[in-house]
Amino acid sequence: MAEGLRERKKRETRQRISDIATGLFLEHGFMTVTIADVAEAADVSVNTVYNYFPTKEDLFLDRSKGVVGRLSRWVRARDVGESAAAAVLRELRDEVEAVSPRVGLMEGYERFMRVIHDSPPLRSRLWSIQQEVQENLEATLREETGAATDDPIPTLMAGQINWVHHAVMGVIGREMVAGRNPDEVSREVLVLLDHIEELLSENVLNYAVRGER
Structure with missing residues (x-):
């Protein structure tokens, strides 16, 4: 007690x-x-x-630990028959559609981003966090697919999937700093996610599909 x-x-x-x-x-x-x-x-x-x-x-950046493991958590929790990229796209769509503060869709987010923009140490730390996100995702993909340590595919796939997340967060950050309404940005980013999915190859979209448990 x-x-x-x-x-x-x-x-x-x-x-x-x-x-x-x-x-x-x-x-x-x-x-x-x-x-x-x-x-x-x-x-x-x-x-x-x-x-x-x-x-x-x-x-x-107190909540950075949650961000670092975000993509890995989404991939690990993917549904049967769902690929790693599909899981990340689905989770992002859910967050964006819900106008979630977890992806920066909230009033006042521009103040947070301006503090980062005006601080070289914070920009450097944010870059490091983004690298950790990709490294964690790569490790998860290797584990989930049983890939060998010298197999380059998980590295390449992690880069592609992380790009999806990075692109979405970058657009949200830019639009919110510009003083946009979160609901309007949400609707636009949902369309953006459709465009992003169209740009991904079938190899990426069908990588690490979860089989029956």
Whole structure:
């Protein structure tokens, strides 16, 4: 019981620090706000902040772990008879159609993106996250298909599938930064997804089809 309460308190403290830091970054800019500023606003020590977040970039991109594993999760959860690419396209369509904040379709997203745009360290970290997404997806495709470590196909397929995700997120980010309405962007991106699927070869669309379990 006591252990559970301690873990819950840690989660709550971590979330509170993250929320306060995000507010400060959005208001004052990433480069201006220091870890000491965050610690003071959260009424904790600087060391406490670092215990939860090793770098300042981790504070702003707190949910990056979920993004890193997103494509792999979608592929692992694909339906029987569904390919890896088809699963990712389906999940993206569902998120976009639902005007989901998880893909950036929300009011205020432009503020988040502008902070990243104005900060070279955040742009660098975002690039690293995108690379991790592809590397994780490649590892998942190798495992799901039983491909040998020297087989180049999972690498190539991960690049193609990741491009789908990257293209969609890039368009959403650009349109939201321009101040567009999330519902309008959602409708346009659904059409974009149709165009993207048309550009993919049959080899990509039929790769890693899940068999009967």
